Amino acid sequence: MELNRSEKDFLMQAIETASANISDGGGPFGAVVVMEGKVISRSGNRVISEHDPTAHAELLAIRMAAAALGTHDLSDCVIYSSCEPCPMCLGAIYWSGIRRVVYASDRYRAASAGFNDEMIYSELALDSGSRSIAMDRALTDEGDRVFSLWDNYPGKILY
Amino acid sequence: MELNRSEKDFLMQAIETASANISDGGGPFGAVVVMEGKVISRSGNRVISEHDPTAHAELLAIRMAAAALGTHDLSDCVIYSSCEPCPMCLGAIYWSGIRRVVYASDRYRAASAGFNDEMIYSELALDSGSRSIAMDRALTDEGDRVFSLWDNYPGKILY
Numbered sequence: 001m002e003l004n005r006s007e008k009d010f011l012m013q014a015i016e017t018a019s020a021n022i023s024d025g026g027g028p029f030g031a032v033v034v035m036e037g038k039v040i041s042r043s044g045n046r047v048i049s050e051h052d053p054t055a056h057a058e059l060l061a062i063r064m065a066a067a068a069l070g071t072h073d074l075s076d077c078v079i080y081s082s083c084e085p086c087p088m089c090l091g092a093i094y095w096s097g098i099r100r101v102v103y104a105s106d107r108y109r110a111a112s113a114g115f116n117d118e119m120i121y122s123e124l125a126l127d128s129g130s131r132s133i134a135m136d137r138a139l140t141d142e143g144d145r146v147f148s149l150w151d152n153y154p155g156k157i158l159y
Numbered sequence: 160m161e162l163n164r165s166e167k168d169f170l171m172q173a174i175e176t177a178s179a180n181i182s183d184g185g186g187p188f189g190a191v192v193v194m195e196g197k198v199i200s201r202s203g204n205r206v207i208s209e210h211d212p213t214a215h216a217e218l219l220a221i222r223m224a225a226a227a228l229g230t231h232d233l234s235d236c237v238i239y240s241s242c243e244p245c246p247m248c249l250g251a252i253y254w255s256g257i258r259r260v261v262y263a264s265d266r267y268r269a270a271s272a273g274f275n276d277e278m279i280y281s282e283l284a285l286d287s288g289s290r291s292i293a294m295d296r297a298l299t300d301e302g303d304r305v306f307s308l309w310d311n312y313p314g315k316i317l318y
Contacts, residue, residue: 143263
């Protein structure tokens with residue numbers, strides 16, 4: 001799609017963050033969170049350097065934006081990413097309330113560079129018994145009871 | 160499925176963490192990461208209290224376990240969760256290398272308590288043009304070029 005000049009600039013910032021991140025010991029990914037035309041946060045991928053499998057560029061940029069704004073609700077923000085977000089990061093985008101993602105490369109190019117994004121998308125679409133990881137269910141009644149406690153808890157805040 | 164005594168105990172710890180978390184200002188979720196029969200980390204959901212939309216119980220327990228073990232690779236660990244992990248957390252589980260998930264309640268009971276897990280699973284299975292959030296793609300060549308840089312970078316560590 002055709003971006004306007006500032007949108008193009010934000011996406012280029014995400015791409016340049018990704019490029020710079022490689023020689024900085026990170027993976028080839030970058031993301032920028034923008035609100036009302038201003039950059040709120042920017043991050044590269046820090047999985048290896050921070051010993052954190054969740055330290056993808058988008059997830060870190062979301063965490064940094066939420067911390068900067070003092071709320072878990074980023075529904076006024078747009079996220080720009082050098083690559084199509086993986087399922088973990090896209091899940092984080094939904095939970096944050098972000099309503100628009102602008103990205104450049106995609107899961108297939110990421111796969112050819114050695115990243116499992118496409119495999120994880122395929123796995124999530126399977127039912128839990130058909131996945132490559134074992135998913136075992138037990139203590140169903142005890143687990144459901146936690147939600148009954150929540151349903152009846154007067155102080156709950158939905159998110 | 161039938162769990163052995165210690166597995167049952169770990170899953171009960173996740174459920175009890177979830178229950179205790181409600182009156183502690185968190186959402187009704189808890190997770191425990193176990194390696195070689197020992198609890199490495201344990202967390203409730205802290206989205207509201209930490210202003211962090213990614214602060215789900217499983218994601219926090221994974222981050223804590225990785226920090227404690229000093230590696231992003233948790234392939235020797237099992238995660239016990241009070242509820243079926245959402246797509247963000249299941250994505251994090253794949254990236255961490257964890258090969259077994261044991262859970263109690265599920266996405267449908269979570270949905271009836273007001274949580275969007277099931278909706279996000281459905282959204283992720285759609286192609287990017289059919290989702291409720293806008294996903295716009297641009298600067299494809301510039302984005303792909305980052306992966307070419309990565310392909311040729313001698314110091315890269317795959318994860």
